[in-house]
Amino acid sequence: CEWKEGRTPKQRLLVVANRLPVSAVRKGEDSWQLEMSVGGLVSALLGVKEFDARWIGWAGVNVPDSVGQKALTKALAEKRCIPVFLDEEIVHQYYNGYCNNILWPLFHYLGLPQEDRLATTRSFQSQFDAYKKANQMFADVVHKHYLDGDVVWCHDYHLMFLPKCLKEHNNKMKVGWFLHTPFPSSEIHRTLPSRSELLRSVLAADLVGFHTYDYARHFVSACTRILGLEGTPEGVEDQGKLTRVAAFPIGIDSDRFIRALELPQVQEHMKELKERFAGRKVMLGVDRLDMIKGIPQKILAFEKFLEENLNWRDKVVLLQIAVPTRTDVPEYQKLTSQVHEIVGRINGRFGTLTAVPIHHLDRSLDFHALCALYAVTDVALVTSLRDGMNLVSYEFVACQASKKGVLILSEFAGAAQSLGAGAILVNPWNVTEVAASIGYALNMPADEREKRHHHNFMHVTTHTSQEWAATFVSELNDTIVEAQLRTRQ
Numbered sequence: 001c002e003w004k005e006g007r008t009p010k011q012r013l014l015v016v017a018n019r020l021p022v023s024a025v026r027k028g029e030d031s032w033q034l035e036m037s038v039g040g041l042v043s044a045l046l047g048v049k050e051f052d053a054r055w056i057g058w059a060g061v062n063v064p065d066s067v068g069q070k071a072l073t074k075a076l077a078e079k080r081c082i083p084v085f086l087d088e089e090i091v092h093q094y095y096n097g098y099c100n101n102i103l104w105p106l107f108h109y110l111g112l113p114q115e116d117r118l119a120t121t122r123s124f125q126s127q128f129d130a131y132k133k134a135n136q137m138f139a140d141v142v143h144k145h146y147l148d149g150d151v152v153w154c155h156d157y158h159l160m161f162l163p164k165c166l167k168e169h170n171n172k173m174k175v176g177w178f179l180h181t182p183f184p185s186s187e188i189h190r191t192l193p194s195r196s197e198l199l200r201s202v203l204a205a206d207l208v209g210f211h212t213y214d215y216a217r218h219f220v221s222a223c224t225r226i227l228g229l230e231g232t233p234e235g236v237e238d239q240g241k242l243t244r245v246a247a248f249p250i251g252i253d254s255d256r257f258i259r260a261l262e263l264p265q266v267q268e269h270m271k272e273l274k275e276r277f278a279g280r281k282v283m284l285g286v287d288r289l290d291m292i293k294g295i296p297q298k299i300l301a302f303e304k305f306l307e308e309n310l311n312w313r314d315k316v317v318l319l320q321i322a323v324p325t326r327t328d329v330p331e332y333q334k335l336t337s338q339v340h341e342i343v344g345r346i347n348g349r350f351g352t353l354t355a356v357p358i359h360h361l362d363r364s365l366d367f368h369a370l371c372a373l374y375a376v377t378d379v380a381l382v383t384s385l386r387d388g389m390n391l392v393s394y395e396f397v398a399c400q401a402s403k404k405g406v407l408i409l410s411e412f413a414g415a416a417q418s419l420g421a422g423a424i425l426v427n428p429w430n431v432t433e434v435a436a437s438i439g440y441a442l443n444m445p446a447d448e449r450e451k452r453h454h455h456n457f458m459h460v461t462t463h464t465s466q467e468w469a470a471t472f473v474s475e476l477n478d479t480i481v482e483a484q485l486r487t488r489q
C-alpha cells in the first residue's frame with residue numbers, strides 16, 4: 001500500500017470511506033494477509049501524498065472475535081489504516097441492502113431491480129436503520145482517532161449520514177463530504193423514502209463536493225425543492241448556516257502511469273501483447289463488472305460492427321477485462337452469466353479456428369499488466385450507462401503518449417465533460433451509433449488522433465488526483481475560515 005509513503009506531513013487528514021484500500025484475508029487466529037483492493041476511489045486516493053493521512057473504513061471481512069480484531073488492527077496500522085468492524089447482519093442490511101441495492105442503482109438512474117421491488121419496499125426501513133447505525137459506527141471510530149485541527153473527509157454514498165453524526169458530537173470538526181457517483185436529478189432523488197433525512201445529514205458538512213457541476217446543481221435543486229431551503233451560488237443556506245457545494249473533478253496520478261511504461265517488466269508485457277495480436281487492431285474495455293458500466297451493450301455494439309464490417313473480422317480483437325465485484329448480490333451474478341453468454345455467442349459466430357474476436361477476462365490485472373494493455377491499445381471503449389467520472393478513460397490516455405489511440409467515451413460518464421473534446425462521445429444505449437464510432441475510430445487518420453490525444457493528455461496530466469485532493473482540502477479550510485469571519489461580523 002503506497003498510502004504510507006507520504007511526504008513531509010503537512011496537515012492531518014482522516015479519510016473515511018466504506019472500504020479500506022486493502023482487503024484482509026485471515027491466515028490464522030491472529031495473522032492476516034492484506035491485499036490491495038481495486039476501484040476508482042482507491043486508485044484516486046492512493047495518488048494523494050500531500051497530507052499526513054489515515055484511512056478509516058471496513059476491511060471487507062467479518063471478525064467476530066477480539067483476538068482477530070486486535071491482530072487485524074495492528075496489521076492495518078502499518079498501512080496507516082484504521083478498521084471499522086461491521087458484523088454480518090449490518091453488512092447485509094447496510095452494505096448489500098441500502099447502499100448497493102437502493103442508493104447505487106438510484107444514483108445511476110437504474111431504479112430498483114424489478115423482481116425485488118416489493119421485497120425492497122418492505123425491508124426499506126430496516127435497511128435504512130442499519131445504514132444509520134453503520135454510519136454511527138464509523139463516526140465512533142473517527143471520534144476515537146480525531147485530534148483538534150484534523151480535517152475529516154467523508155467519501156461516497158455509503159456515508160451520507162456521517163457528517164451529521166460527526167457534527168452532532170463535535171460542531172468544531174472540519175468535515176467535508178465527496179460523492180464519487182453521479183448525484184441524480186432531483187426528480188429521481190425525490191422517490192427515495194429517506195430523501196429528506198439524507199439531504200439534511202449531508203448538509204451538516206462544511207463542504208460538499210461532486211465530480212461535475214451538473215451533479216452539484218442536482219444536489220442544490222434537491223435541497224431547494226425537497227427541503228425548501230435557499231440555493232445560493234456558493235451552496236445551500238439553512239437558517240443562516242451555509243453549506244458550500246462545489247464541483248471537484250477527480251483525476252489520476254498520471255506520472256505513476258507514465259513512469260511505469262519505462263519499466264522493463266511493462267516493456268516485456270507490451271512486447272508479448274504486440275506479438276500475440278500482431279496484424280490486428282486492439283480494442284480494450286476495463287471495468288468493474290457492474291451494470292452501470294454497460295458491458296453487455298458494449299459487446300453488442302462490437303457484434304454489430306463485425307456484422308456490418310466483415311472485412312474487419314480477422315483484423316480486430318476486443319479485450320474486455322472485467323473484475324467481479326459484489327459477487328454475493330444476485331443481480332451481479334446474473335450480469336456475469338449474461339456477459340459470458342453474449343461473448344460465447346459472438347465468438348462462436350465470428351471466430352475462426354485460430355482466433356476469436358473477443359477475449360473476456362473475469363479478473364483483476366496487476367498494475368504493470370494494466371499499463372502495458374493500455375499502451376498497446378488502439379481504441380478504448382468506455383460505454384458506462386452512468387458513471388460518476390470514470391478513471392479508466394484517464395488511465396488509458398496517460399499511457400498513450402506514443403500510440404495516440406482513440407477513446408470512445410459514454411456521454412453519461414462524468415469524464416465526458418473533461419475529455420469530451422478529445423474523445424468520440426457516444427450514447428451507450430444506441431448500439432448502432434457505438435458500432436459506427438468503432439469504425440470511425442479504427443479508420444481515424446493519424447493527424448486527427450494526434451490532435452484528440454493531445455487535448456486529453458494535457459487534461460489528464462494537469463488535473464491529477466493530487467491536485468484534486470489538495471483543492472478540496474484547501475477549499476474546506478477556506479470555507480471554515482469564512483464561516484468564522486461571518487459569525488464574528
Ligand code: ADQ
Pocket residue numbers: 038039040041043044180181250286287288321322323363364365366370387388389390391392393395
Ligand atoms: P469505479 O466505479 O470503480 O469508481 P473507475 O473510476 O473507472 O470506476 O475506476 C476503476 C478503477 O479500478 C481504475 O483505477 C481501474 O484501473 C481499476 N480497475 C477496474 N477494472 C480493473 C481490472 N480488471 N483489473 C485491474 N484494475 C481494474 C467510482 C465511480 C467512478 C469514479 C471513481 C472515482 O463509480 O465514476 O470515477 O469512483 O471517483
